[in-house]
Amino acid sequence: MPKTKQTKVYDIAVVGGGPSGRIAALSFAKSGFSTVLVASAGSGQDGRTTALWQKSISLLEEIGVWPQIKENAAQLRKMRMIDDTGRLIRAPEVVFDSAELDLEEFGFNILNSNLNAVLEDFCGSAKNLTLVDGTVAKVDFHPESAVLHAAAGETIEARLVVAADGRNSLVREAACIEVRHWSYPQAALVVNLEHGLPHHNISTEFHTPSGPFTLVPLPGRQSSLVCVESVEGATRLMEMKDPLLERELERRAHSILGSFKLASKVQSFPLSGLSATRLIAGRVALIGETAHVFPPIGAQGLNLSLRDIADLDNVLSKAALRQQDIGGHEVLKTYEANRKNDVRSRTQAVDLLNRSLLTGFLPVQLARGAGMYLAGKVGPFRRLLMREGMAPGSGFTLNR
Template identity: 40%
Template structure:
């Protein structure tokens, strides 16, 4: 039986776009199913290994054309708890870098990825979604929203948190939903923020300002979803004074440049990220609260490992897709477990009301403040070094 394509990528988010480019660059006849979705006005802080990957994979030219460098991370304990952490400043120069990473508007990244995709003659992009998946008989088969059917040897599920590919292909998933959500919007501050990302840690979650050039910052405020919905309903008149007070008036005035949006938060992990010619990348395989800026960083590491698994496979052999999917799963296992565990622990420790947990966290930050070797290790983990 012949297939319609060697590989089909499902999902047109940033990870799906990056995966489509990587799979086509591996020489496979590739179809990318990317139905148009709502405009993604979020921004992504990407650490240097991810930025290097984007550049070497031809997904962006240089970071300075699309993003802003992050040179320092400042953590302010705003909890008023009994045991408080010290104010901690991490500087990229401590580890011999000009920047930890770069902050990108997702829209700018998407435009740049689309330009890379258009240059690949063996990559066909279709503006249509998948309604059904079946792997019966050994050949993955997809039914599309327009009623047509496509078959391929390899299917890449990049269809986000509620992945149809993940559930239809029978991947086991563990998920927990939090009472917290994230409110995001772009702000114009009264004073420049430079290259410093500032996190105010409140009992219900961090209030983070990520530099976006000049006086602009991207806000990610994590709190109880009910609190955020109420703040959102209060409009600009209610939000601006709240932002001023939460940022401890460090930057003088605050003005909103974009409308605010609220994203519910959950964690999700799969036991294995590939089997039987199906692989999961990005949020179809893992989703975390946006702290420690790990989500897209991890998704890009999925794509880099997928590219490596394909380049290690003998594509002329029957069964290459099944062995590549298993190889991919092995390559991803340790990183997914380590990053998932780290973000989950960090998130729960930020919210913990228990004195021992507060003491541990405060103690951990004191140790990071005082012990240079430990700081370097923490940088390595946060930046996704392998």
Template identity: 50%
Template sequence: MSDRHFEIVIVGAGAAGLAAGLAFARDGYRTALIGPLDSPRDGRTVALLNGSVRFLEALGLWPAIANHAAPLETMRIIDDTGSLFRPPPVAFRASEIDLPAFGFNIENADFVEILAEAARSREGLTLIDGQASSHSGDSELAHVTLGDGGSIAGKLIVAADGRRSRLREEAGIEGRTWSYPQTAVTAILAHVRPHRETSTEFHTRHGPFTLVPLPGHRSSLVWVTSPEHASELSALHDAALALRIERQAQSVLGAMRIDGPRGSFPMTGMAVDRFTAARLALVGEAAHVFPPIGAQGLNLGLRDVAALRDAVIDAGDEGEDPGSSNALRRYQRGRDIDVRLRTAAVDGLNRTLLSGYLPLDFMRGAGLLGLATIGPLRRAVMREGVLPRMGTPRLMQAAV
């Protein structure tokens, strides 16, 4: 069977793959996106931070997303560890760094559906509803074999096939994996009191318990806790679970009701030592996985996509094709520090919560106290949390 030829072939139609397809097609690259267009409803939401919002605006997607998303204007952290060095609650306001909101929270399934809808009608983007079974690359071209035996060729393959990426493994890029003694329980909640566009994160000994605003009197829950406790919570019927959540939340949002699907995610991490192989680039969870703390995962994935787009365009300006070593070298250089820093920061914070070791508790408490009281430090941390200052991809910068 003969190859169908594209400039860019993306494998995996999750949020990262769809965003990549839309971004490359927008810039006029003949692009194919391989993978089923579906996203399970599992109570998971994604908080899209400021840089991601700009990127989605540039892709023309923001008005549709904004209809389903709630702004995050304030982020509150409450230490509920019972530690000796318990710092006072800390609140970060987006207005302190001259932003109307840190970002916007939306159900992951809604977000993916909006991207999929846009992808169906995007000129220059061919959707192939199949599974990639293997790939190979040479100095000129890469080929992806489909489950039905067909094959697709491209100058660049983008592996957006998630945490268990088959393409990553085939390309010989080792994914170092680890796990945490934690599971995240997710749910969508309706509540009596308004959230006032504030997300509240209680730091407990088993991990963070976080309520994030959704439109109306609704919020999403990410309750990171021990696997045993998570199983017990997951076995509860909706009314009993809602009561447990309300108690754990110290009734900050009043009485609650489960208002949608629930989910459960074992906490794992994964890091790679390189983001590229011959004619192949990793993006999204194919390149990095860490616990859902601080809303970093998909925001980092969208930065991968926006950075890859810049690398491909810059290599093109020098007469090189999208999968050339020039393009891949630029991409690798741009992603290394950002991904390593985020992975280490999330991992470090999570482990200080779990340890119960006094010196670590002290450091965490002192860190939060410093953030509460030292204005320039707070603002620097807020800016860095929303978007790294160094190497911001062009479509994520203020003036696009």
């Protein structure tokens, strides 16, 4: 693995070894920026999955990693939404079909462990990309550059730092960027399942009084499950023996995929949100969960992060062609302006959907039911929702 030199000033230093950090580093390096990635090697134990929409796949194709990722991913051709709240006002079932948009699929679902393994391999051999294995202990920001002090003692200087070090970001704190936190009275139970019946590449989301219960296809007769429950309910599920839990999850899924068998360790995460008050500061730009965190609903998290990366790379590439300072305020404020609406709209949409399931307030039930009815019965509205779900703005520009 190449070592950094104190005398070299990189164009970009990316901090963070998750998918966002590694994809950002590969993207910047592909665009010709001398890039250093400061990240710890992954453990390979992440049993969660990620659904990638078409715009995210386009970015992965551009940096050359998609063919290897696709090998272990499952197509998502249809998305089925079912009101399982049992309340007085119930929304009709809605099926979103990618064929209605002349697409073979909306996207693909993949195990995070497989995704991370491919990204780590590519980072190890990419041109213009230097790896520093470890974490950052301190960051000093100067007028012309930023200096990263790695925990292992190495010093890295760069014209721009891209912070992808997560919700507890040291880089964000060093840049004095404040965040807004909020929480929900819920937890997400996450597990992968083997099932007796084929999923036919259909993702099914049951809307329940405690939150979404979502089954997303994996290769073969497997699916990933995200079950949003009350904190007490999630604790009860976590305490169940495997056979009892399998039967309970099959019951909640109304046996649409037959019998269940656990295919991974069951994990539980409290639901919360985070939003940075700014996306930029002197010599630093935030991407991914360093900038925004919301519940795992609608598969928006990583896809939003990859749009951060694509927009930032585009802004920096144009600035480089104009021989502008890529870490300067004038350049970075363009990135922030480009991202604000997308980040705000996705955060609000996920928050609204989640809270609408928790409330028994009749007008809210009526509004949610009306929206689902229109989605099911009005083709142009349904197609707009499908396009907007995959990429912001496309629903208004690609109408059929």
